[in-house]
Amino acid sequence: MSRISGGDTKPEIVVRKLIHGMGFRFRLHVKNLPGKPDIVLARHRKIVVVNGCFWHGHQGCVRSKRPATNVDFWNTKIEGNIERDKLNKATLEEAGWQVLVVWSCETKKPEQLIDKLKRFLLPEP
Structure with a gap:
């Protein structure tokens, strides 16, 4: 796990890039x-967080399957990440920020991701 990159x-x-x-x-x-947070658009008071499906326990995603070995460790690790994510998002929203979570599996479909980002970032007409 020490070789897992935290950013970029x-x-x-x-x-x-999108x-x-x-x-x-x-x-x-x-x-x-x-x-x-990964991406902060301060002028618009918006934040985009990019979560890895495995590390952050993306529900219903094939990539979020938990390992069969060392089960207690992985359950504790991933559940802790999920709880921390919920707390951080709630704290940001209480402070007046709008938060969008983008899952790593969503980056495989750029057209759908662009639509999601546009709905979040662009003002309603």
């Missing part, structure tokens, strides 16, 4: 916000 993952870079291509500018991993 492929799914995160895909989302960044958001940048839409004309938005953003900050990465802002340390003074709960959970150091």
Whole structure:
């Protein structure tokens, strides 16, 4: 696990490129916000968090299957991540931020992801 990268993952870079291509500018991993969110659009008070399906327990996703060995460790690890994610999201929303969670499996379908990002980032007409 020590070799697992915490930032600049492929799914995160895909989302960044799409958001940048839409004309938005953003900050990465802002340390003074709960959970150091992946993408922060401060001007719009919006945050995009890119979660790995395995590490954050994406319900119903093939990639979130838990290992059959060392079950107690993995259940504790992943359940802890899920609880921390819920707490961070709630704290951010209480502070007036809008939060969008993008799962790594969603980056495999760019057309659908672009639609999701547009609905979140662009104002209603």
